[in-house]
Amino acid sequence: MLLQAVLLILAVNLSASYETGFNYSSFHGANLSLNGVSEVTPSGALQLSQFSQLVIGHAFYPNLLQFKNSPSGNVFSFSTAFVFVIEAADVLASGGFAFAISPSSKLEGGQSTQYLGLVGITGNGDPKNQVFGVEFDTYKSVDLGDIDDNHVGIDLNSVRSNVSVSAAYSMTKDYETTKHNISLKSGDPIQVWIDYDGIEKMLNVTLSPIQIAGRTKPPLISTRVDLSPILQEFMYVGFSASTGVFLACHYILGWSFAINGRARDLDLSHLPWYPKPKSSRGISKASMIGIILSSIILAMAIISGIVYLVKRQRDEEIVEEWELEYGPHRFSYKELCDSTKNFREDRLVGSGGFGKVYRGVMPDSGMQIAVKCEANNSGEFLREFLSEISIIGRLRHRNLLPLLGWCKRKTELLIVYEYMPYGSLDKHLFDESTPLLNWEQRYHILKGVVSALLYLHEQWEQVIVHRDVKASNILLDTDMNSRLGDFGLARSCDHGTNMHTTHVVGSLGYLAPEVSRTGKYTTYSDVFSCGIVLLEVACGRRPVDVRRLPEEMILVDWVWKCFSEGKLLNVADPRLKGGFVEEEMEMVLMIGLMCSYPVPGARPSMRQVCQYLDGDIPFPKNTLPNDILVNINGKNDSFEAHISAHDDFFYLSSSGGTEFLLSGGR
Numbered sequence: 132m133l134l135q136a137v138l139l140i141l142a143v144n145l146s147a148s149y150e151t152g153f154n155y156s157s158f159h160g161a162n163l164s165l166n167g168v169s170e171v172t173p174s175g176a177l178q179l180s181q182f183s184q185l186v187i188g189h190a191f192y193p194n195l196l197q198f199k200n201s202p203s204g205n206v207f208s209f210s211t212a213f214v215f216v217i218e219a220a221d222v223l224a225s226g227g228f229a230f231a232i233s234p235s236s237k238l239e240g241g242q243s244t245q246y247l248g249l250v251g252i253t254g255n256g257d258p259k260n261q262v263f264g265v266e267f268d269t270y271k272s273v274d275l276g277d278i279d280d281n282h283v284g285i286d287l288n289s290v291r292s293n294v295s296v297s298a299a300y301s302m303t304k305d306y307e308t309t310k311h312n313i314s315l316k317s318g319d320p321i322q323v324w325i326d327y328d329g330i331e332k333m334l335n336v337t338l339s340p341i342q343i344a345g346r347t348k349p350p351l352i353s354t355r356v357d358l359s360p361i362l363q364e365f366m367y368v369g370f371s372a373s374t375g376v377f378l379a380c381h382y383i384l385g386w387s388f389a390i391n392g393r394a395r396d397l398d399l400s401h402l403p404w405y406p407k408p409k410s411s412r413g414i415s416k417a418s419m420i421g422i423i424l425s426s427i428i429l430a431m432a433i434i435s436g437i438v439y440l441v442k443r444q445r446d447e448e449i450v451e452e453w454e455l456e457y458g459p460h461r462f463s464y465k466e467l468c469d470s471t472k473n474f475r476e477d478r479l480v481g482s483g484g485f486g487k488v489y490r491g492v493m494p495d496s497g498m499q500i501a502v503k504c505e506a507n508n509s510g511e512f513l514r515e516f517l518s519e520i521s522i523i524g525r526l527r528h529r530n531l532l533p534l535l536g537w538c539k540r541k542t543e544l545l546i547v548y549e550y551m552p553y554g555s556l557d558k559h560l561f562d563e564s565t566p567l568l569n570w571e572q573r574y575h576i577l578k579g580v581v582s583a584l585l586y587l588h589e590q591w592e593q594v595i596v597h598r599d600v601k602a603s604n605i606l607l608d609t610d611m612n613s614r615l616g617d618f619g620l621a622r623s624c625d626h627g628t629n630m631h632t633t634h635v636v637g638s639l640g641y642l643a644p645e646v647s648r649t650g651k652y653t654t655y656s657d658v659f660s661c662g663i664v665l666l667e668v669a670c671g672r673r674p675v676d677v678r679r680l681p682e683e684m685i686l687v688d689w690v691w692k693c694f695s696e697g698k699l700l701n702v703a704d705p706r707l708k709g710g711f712v713e714e715e716m717e718m719v720l721m722i723g724l725m726c727s728y729p730v731p732g733a734r735p736s737m738r739q740v741c742q743y744l745d746g747d748i749p750f751p752k753n754t755l756p757n758d759i760l761v762n763i764n765g766k767n768d769s770f771e772a773h774i775s776a777h778d779d780f781f782y783l784s785s786s787g788g789t790e791f792l793l794s795g796g797r
């Protein structure tokens with residue numbers, strides 16, 4: 132005890148020449164390091180983000196604080212208290228924010244599209260980040276293992292939280308503790324305390340509504356964590372938020388911080404006013420001014436709204452009732468014209484049967500976007516597409532290409548995605564001018580595609596059938612991660628039911644046989660297309676290649692043939708010159724065959740494929756896994772049976788196929 136006390140005093144003394152804390156009960160005139168869109172409102176609140184999409188905001192205390200005696204020393208105790216408000220437009224989804232301790236006051240890796248602006252998608256988890264965060268997250272990112280859409284998490288160099296707990300506070304009365312849930316995005320102020328004990332290496336996070344003054348007990352999170360490897364000797368403290376595709380605004384109303392001491396209590400009676408006063412606060416002078424101001428703003432908004440509508444009418448961008456729901460951002464046609472320099476030829480990055488894709492640069496943020504223009508759409512298609520765009524826009528996964536927004540003009544539909552400078556997978560596989568993808572890269576790309584499909588099929592609240600999985604819809608980011616794109620054709624349906632559609636839209640060579648027969652898309656047909664992509668990447672050739680010998684023309688048939696002759700590795704991409712892990716190559720080819728099996732119900736699920744590729748389940752050597760064999764409806768599953776099934780590629784007569792299809796779902 133004595134030693135600890137001495138150490139503590141020593142630590143305090145050593146750091147005495149540096150600041151040991153600060154407190155703000157209003158941010159008026161505060162000298163903060165602001166970055167992105169963050170600003171101090173006229174009322175003195177710190178506003179981290181704006182009520183718009185794709186914005187990022189950081190706010191840090193401007194001076195470095197000392198967290199250690201020496202670079203290799205132990206982290207001092209520290210304590211902070213703050214009050215925050217999250218206002219979200221969408222009751223279903225919105226982005227969160229984080230308290231951060233970082234070596235830089237700018238968090239250069241942070242992105243406006245995701246991850247709270249704390250780390251970039253590629254730098255997530257990198258020990259070099261040296262970022263400690265406590266996230267207040269209002270979105271459930273399945274790929275980050277989030278538990279729900281209202282949680283508090285401890286982030287160590289990574290937004291995949293080390294500890295995460297649903298937001299709540301506890302009250303102890305008469306020796307009995309009750310836990311109360313609390314909604315982070317209720318729009319009500321919430322107070323947070325983060326206390327770190329540098330000797331015990333204990334981190335406590337407590338939150339409570341501001342009506343309950345003082346730390347409630349026990350803390351929401353109380354966990355042992357050593358921050359010494361993460362924090363450097365001198366660090367900045369602050370906040371980070373990004374909105375991604377959601378509309379949300381984050382405010383900090385008061386903040387105190389202390390090294391080796393308790394953060395000063397905040398004066399809750401004098402917190403600055405923030406834009407949405409609650410009626411329970413009573414009509415103070417400030418809110419009176421607010422009401423008057425907001426009436427003026429409302430009147431101006433109505434007038435500008437009318438002007439806008441009239442103008443839009445002129446531009447033939449008529450807003451229809453069904454477009455008005457919250458969803459991804461609707462861009463104006465003019466915005467997209469400006470960003471693509473009026474769709475100039477040198478901005479064209481791709482074209483095909485669907486229309487053209489242009490590269491654009493957003494004038495305010497400098498962010499690069501890809502604008503896909505589809506002309507000549509029927510009214511019915513547009514209506515259907517736009518009714519689904521709000522679902523599509525809420526999907527987020529590290530291997531999905533984020534949809535940023537859309538625009539409609541007469542029968543033309545413009546869809547805006549994040550721009551991927553490395554282009555699509557087919558270019559990398561077949562275009563001689565791009566450097567050869569090695570096996571490790573290919574395997575990584577395939578794992579990404581499979582995990583994106585697993586998310587669509589099983590991990591989102593509705594089943595999403597992509598319907599057009601193919602190499603040209605798989606884009607690569609600068610770190611060669613795959614991003615599955617083009618939800619132009621994707622359709623959602625409730626879990627457990629099949630999709631019905633009247634026209635077939637998928638791409639030749641990737642289309643499951645039952646789809647061309649019945650016109651129905653299911654998760655099984657996505658699995659089929661994914662199987663073709665697996666084969667395509669392993670063999671380095673297109674699914675249908677008319678320049679080849681007749682028996683080699685259809686990729687999947689050729690691979691089956693080589694497999695049944697026991698010469699499976701003969702199909703491996705010759706350009707790899709044998710530079711691959713044989714077991715992996717064999718497994719990818721076998722899974723490709725299983726996925727592209729003609730009988731839909733016999734194909735594995737994306738979950739199984741994911742487990743095989745990740746090595747969670749060992750892949751049986753030289754044979755199809757038993758569970759797959761059992762699936763094949765009790766039939767004798769000799770190789771000949773496979774081959775003859777493929778002879779009948781487009782008109783599979785097996786009654787099993789139809790049965791499986793109708794009784795399908797999950």
Ligand SMILES: *[C@@H]1O[C@H](CO)[C@@H](O)[C@H](O)[C@H]1NC(C)=O
Nearest residue numbers: 161162163164192193194195
């Ligand atoms: C704000 O803080 C920075 C960093 O400490 C300092 O350089 C600057 O002079 C300060 N500005 C004001 C107005 O105090």
Ligand SMILES: *[C@@H]1O[C@H](CO)[C@@H](O)[C@H](O)[C@H]1NC(C)=O
Nearest residue numbers: 287291292293294355356357
């Ligand atoms: C959390 O971090 C500790 C080290 O501080 C580590 O041992 C533990 O495995 C991590 N837990 C998770 C779930 O990441």
Ligand SMILES: *[C@@H]1O[C@H](CO)[C@@H](O)[C@H](O)[C@H]1NC(C)=O
Nearest residue numbers: 279281297298299311312313
């Ligand atoms: C509180 O939230 C948790 C997790 O979201 C949930 O399981 C629980 O039912 C909620 N309790 C109440 C009383 O709403």
Ligand SMILES: *[C@@H]1O[C@H](CO)[C@@H](O)[C@H](O)[C@H]1NC(C)=O
Nearest residue numbers: 326327328333335349350353
């Ligand atoms: C954290 O909370 C526990 C009770 O759960 C308490 O005993 C401990 O002193 C707290 N530590 C700090 C640093 O506040």
Ligand SMILES: *[C@@H]1O[C@H](CO)[C@@H](O)[C@H](O)[C@H]1NC(C)=O
Nearest residue numbers: 484485486487505506507508
């Ligand atoms: C759209 O249809 C019009 C008339 O039917 C035709 O002239 C035009 O070329 C079509 N545009 C595209 C991009 O298909």
Ligand SMILES: *[C@@H]1O[C@H](CO)[C@@H](O)[C@H](O)[C@H]1NC(C)=O
Nearest residue numbers: 765766767768769770771772
């Ligand atoms: C399946 O058929 C093959 C040859 O067509 C035969 O050798 C094998 O014994 C059969 N298996 C079963 C379980 O009927």
Ligand SMILES: CC(=O)N[C@H]1CO[C@H](CO)[C@@H](O)[C@@H]1O
Nearest residue numbers: 153154155156157161387395
């Ligand atoms: C920056 C700031 O607001 N400092 C205040 C911290 O609290 C003490 C006492 O309550 C004030 O005197 C400081 O002005």
